[in-house]
Amino acid sequence: MRYLITIFALIGISLLILLARSLSNSDLISNETFRLLLIFNVIFIFCLVFLIALQIFKLFRNIKKEIVGSRLTLRLVISFAVMIIVPVTVLYLVSFNFLTKSIDSWFNVKVESALEGGLSLGQKTLDILMKDIELKSKSIAYSIGNIDKELRKNQLIDLREKFSIAQAIVVDNKNNIIFISSEDIMNIPQLPENDDLLKAEQSFFGRIIDLDGSLYLKSLVPVRFNEDLSRKVFLELTQPIPIAISNLAVSVESVYEEYQQLAYSRTSLKIIYSLTLTLVLLLAILSSVALSFVISRRFSSPISQLAAATVEVSKGNFNKVIPDQGKNDELGMLVKSFNSMTEQLNTATLSSEKNRIRLEEATKFLDSVLTNLSSGVLVINKNLEIIQANKETYNILNFDSKKNAKNLNDLKVMNNDYSQIINFISKFINEGKYKKTISEDFKLRINDHEKIIRLQINTIKDSSVYIFSLLIDDITDVSEAQRHKAWAEVARRLAHEIKNPLTPIQLSAERLEQKLKDKLNTSDLDLLSRSTSTIVNQVESLKLMVNEFSEYSRPPKLLLEKININNFIKEILDLYESSRITIKYKRLNFEDLIKIDVNKIRQVFINLIENAIDALHSTKNPSLSISVQNRMEKIIFNFSDNGPGVPSEILNHIFEPYVTSKKKGTGLGLAIVYKIIEEHKGEIKIINEKKGGTTVQFYIPLNYE
Amino acid sequence: MSYLKKYKALLILTFFTFFLLNELIANQINLGNFNIEQSAEGYDFLLEQDLFLNDDILKAVQKGIAIRFNIDTKIWQKREFWFDKVIHKKTVFFEIKYRNLLKKYELKEINGNYKLFATLDDLKKYIEPIKIKLGKVNKVENVWINVQINLDTNRLPKPLQINFGEKSWDISSKNYSMEFEKIN
Incomplete structure (x- = not known):
């Protein structure tokens, strides 16, 4: 674009020079050329206007797109434009006024009067000279007409010489020369014109002729010869006007004509000069405004680059480097300093990024370790605020640090049993014996299950601040x-x-x-x-x-054999055909053989059925439903009765020896069941159903060896 | 565009008037009585012209501005399958000027001679018949001649030359064309 504007500026200057030259009356620049130039100038002005409009449009589009530096460019352009337009407009107005006044001053009344006076003087002089030659003509005509025929020629010569006449010719009405007398005998006489002879028939006829820039007076008068008055004879005198007078008169005439021409062209002159001045102004302003775009961009470019780079840096891109154009001014120094700063920032960021990645990896590793720990790890500060907790902590204590609790005290609201743990921790922190590592077991009831939780508190000193890691283990199973x-x-x-x-x-x-x-x-x-x-x-x-x-x-020793579980259960149920309770069996849609110790599992079935029968002794319509499922490589057995359920106070200890709700019982039945299932690597649990009844559920791994 | 219908008649009238005025201005010199004479020097083209000068020009002449009229004569050879070709060209001029000192109209004739006239009418009457010496013309068969007289604005003072939109100075005759052999 800058080249385009430069080319435009050069064209504009050329057009202006040509336009100025065309105003002079040079033959080089003709009327057509001037018109063409004028048209070119007007077209060029329109091109400039279009170019500027295009630039303004682009500028505003950039502003709309929020391209960095466009607003600065706009401000610079406006500043330049104002700086150009205001003085040039003032200059234009002054020049226009001056021009109009100057042109008007050319046509001063006094000048015109002086010129008219000069011209009139010249005309009067010529009139006087003409009158003089008229008198002389008439005198000579009278003399030669009234003298003897023979003496006429000499008389003519004498009088011509006497009156200092250049040439005297006597001709008849056919323009035939009768007498002639001339100063220059070599000069070929110029005869009067026939029209002139006609005009001079009655009286005097005179005229002034211009021969090669010299003025001559010509007078023609009729001559009456005394011997024949009817004969038409004419005397023509030719007298040059003195050169001094002639030159002066011609000069005055020339100046007068020039003045009159100018006066006649006065309006045209004003229009032309005003038009030229206006075109010059428009070209100057528009070219300057167009150039101001280039200059503004040149000014704002490094600042825009800096601003854009700053935005990039603020977004975290420290690789941004501004091209150094080798300038040693303030902007150049600013660019160098900026590049140095971004380089340092980039180095620091890369280093920081490496450290962050390492830290992230370490954190991930730690998280992975913590996540995969079977123990809960909880990190708290002195205010009991939870800093970090692993997944197992949530599982053991059944809380979500993000949703439910951010402080250990919040746990009290969730479960009052946590109070004993929290009080213990608070007591430890308040005692201030941080070097000591202590451990304590707590029996808690979480989600209707009694759990034995072992808590170990370790103190960590992190730059003069004490934080505490709590190692939480669910030792319920171990304890059991x-x-x-x-x-x-x-x-x-x-x-x-x-x-x-x-x-x-x-x-x-x-x-x-x-x-x-x-x-x-x-x-x-x-x-x-x-x-x-x-x-x-x-x-x-x-x-x-x-x-x-x-x-x-007895020591765990199983005699495993492969059996069909459906057949196995059917055989056992056959024993209870005459039982007072209804036993329903939902067959397992699984015909593969499973490997179990038949006698032991039979004992489990019998113990559980017997327990159910005992529990249902006072129940109306007693029933027991047995179902078997194959799910996730496990054979799951469910024994559900419609009895009164297990008392809640013994539910958590039901599988311990001597724990029973029956009046007659050793309390070893379920303990043995628990032991057999455990020996088969399975698990067992008893659930009191909300709608009533009890469900005993146990499973045995399918691929148990 | 309904408002255009309203002024339709006015627009047509304006256009028509403008066209007529343009035609009138363009036909301020009438030519006629064309004739060709053969002489020892070749051919002479004779014609008569009627010059009309409007008030602006008369005023300018009174101020001493010389006005020159160019008479352009061209002889064309007809060509059947291509544009006609100029085989002979002759341009002459006469100039009218008012001598303020002498209070007379000065005519510079086609042959270069100066002649003074007391009135412009005398001068115009004098220049009505025009004789243009064409000289030797190689071919007179199947050729045609055209002639046009126009005011030479390039000879006017510069301010008058570049007077935009001013039609007063656009004086010219029509471009008359005729068969060379048919002119008698």
Whole structure:
């Protein structure tokens, strides 16, 4: 665009020069050329206007697009335009006024009067000279007409010489020369014109002729020869006007004509000069405004680049480099400083980015470790605000740090049982014994399940600020397993210690009854018999109990075999065909064989069915539904009855030995069931249904080996 | 465009008037009585012209502005399959000027001689018949001649030359064309 504007400016200057030259009366620039120039100038002005309009349109489009630097360019353009237009307009008005006044001043009344006076003077002089030659003509005509015929020629010569006439010719009406007398005898006489002769028939006829720039007076008068008055004869005198007078008169005439021509062209002159001046002004203003776009862009370009680069930097792009154009001015220094600054920022950002990536990787690793930890990790500050918590923490404590709790105290609202933990933590923090690591187990009820939570508090000092990491473990299963193990040990020892003396006790009681039954009277015998029977029955009971203890405490050893589970269940249910409760079985749509210890699982079924029968003894329409499902590589068994359910106080300990809701029971049935399922790598749980009844659910892995 | 219908008649009248005026201005010199004479020097083209000068021009002449009239004569050869070709061209002029000093109208004739007239009518009457010496013309068969007289504005003072929109000075005759052999 800048080249285009430069070309336009050059064309404009050329057109202006040509236009100015054409105003002079040079033959080089003709009328057509001037018109053409004028048309070219007008076209050029329109082109400039179009160019400027285009530039303005582009500028406003850039402003609308919020291109950096466009507003600055607009301001510069406006400033330049004002700087140009105001003085040029003032100059134009002054020049226009001056021009009009100057042209008017050319046509001063005094000048015109002087010129007219000069011309009139010249005319009067010529008139006087003409009058003079008229008198001379008439005098000579009279003299030669009234003198003797023979003396006429000499008289003519004498009088011509006397009156200092250049040439005297006497001709007849046919223009035939009768006499002639001339100063220059070599000069060919110029005869009067016939029209002139006619005009001079009655009296004098004179005229002035211009021969090669010299003025001559010519007078023609009729001559009456005294011998023949009817003969038409004419005398023509030719007298040059003195050169001094002639030149002066011609000069005055010339100036007068020039003046009159100018005066006649006065309006045209004003129009032309005003038009030229206006064109010059328009060309100057428009060219300057067009150039102001180029200059403004040149000024604003580095600032725009800087501004654009600053925007880029603010967006985080530190790779932005402004081309250094090698200028040593303030803008050049600014560009260099900016480039240096962005380079430093870029280096720092790259370094920071590397560190951030490392940190992110470390954080991800830590998160991964924390996420995959089976223990809950909770980081808090002194105010008990949660800084970080892993997924397992949420699972164990059943809360969401983002939604439910941001401070440990919030947990109190969720579950009052958390108070004991929070109080413990608060106490630890308030005591200020941060170097100490402490651990404590808590029994909590979460979602109707009793959990044993082990809490370990570790103190971390992070730049003079203490934060605390809480290691939270759900040790419910561990604790339960430990209890089961302890119970098994107890049962084993009890069985071992009790089982041995039972048979001798039973045998001794039976022998004692045998030995004494003949020696005792009826009443004593009856007493003995009842006592012996009691001993035997109690021993049997003890044996039964000991056997169950033995079963509970026996070492895990399974005899696995592949069976069809449907057939297996059907065989067991056949045993309860005559039972007082209705047992429904929903067959498993799964005919593959599964591997289980048949006797153990049979015992599980029998224990669970027996428990259900016991629980439903006072229930109307007692029923038990058994279903088996194959889901996610697990065979899931459900035993659902419509009984009163398990009392909630023993629900969490139902699988522990000696925990039972029955009046007659060892409390080992479900403990044994739990043990068998556990040996099959399965899990079991008892749920009190909200609509009533109890569901015992357990599963065994399908591919258990 | 309904408003145009309203002024339709006025627009047509304006256009027609403008056209007529233009025609009138363009026909301020009438030519006629064309004749060709053969002489020892070749051919002479004779014609008569009737010059009409409007008030503006008369005023300018009175102020001493010389007006020159060019007479352009061209002889064309007819060509059947192409544009006709100029085979002979002759341009002459006469100039009218008012001598303020002498209070007479000065005519510079076609042959270059000066002649003074007391009135412009005398001068106009004098220049009515025009004789243009064409000289030798190589071919007179199947040719045609055209003639036009116009005021030479290039000889006017510059301010008058570049007087835009001023039609007073556009004086010219029609472009008369005729068969060379048929002129008698």
